[in-house]
Amino acid sequence: MYAFPEGRTGTITITLRTEGKNMIFVFADDGEGYPPGIDFEYPQSSGLELIRGLTKQLRGTVEKMNIKGTSYRFVFPLE
Numbered sequence: 001m002y003a004f005p006e007g008r009t010g011t012i013t014i015t016l017r018t019e020g021k022n023m024i025f026v027f028a029d030d031g032e033g034y035p036p037g038i039d040f041e042y043p044q045s046s047g048l049e050l051i052r053g054l055t056k057q058l059r060g061t062v063e064k065m066n067i068k069g070t071s072y073r074f075v076f077p078l079e
């Protein structure tokens with residue numbers, strides 16, 4: 001797994017809650033984070049393209065949160 005190379009252990013946290021008329025989904029890990037040079041807005045990896053494409057299909061938004069490791073916050077309308 002990219003977040004925890006060479007057998008390193010860590011924590012993956014997934015939260016899901018409603019906030020008004022939106023569903024908020026947060027995925028976070030305390031792993032290595034993005035390597036230098038990765039542009040989340042214009043991804044060159046199929047994984048990041050998939051994340052952005054599926055979020056768009058569900059009329060949602062996604063943002064990369066700036067905390068240790070890798071974290072995404074997705075917002076999807078409930079209506």
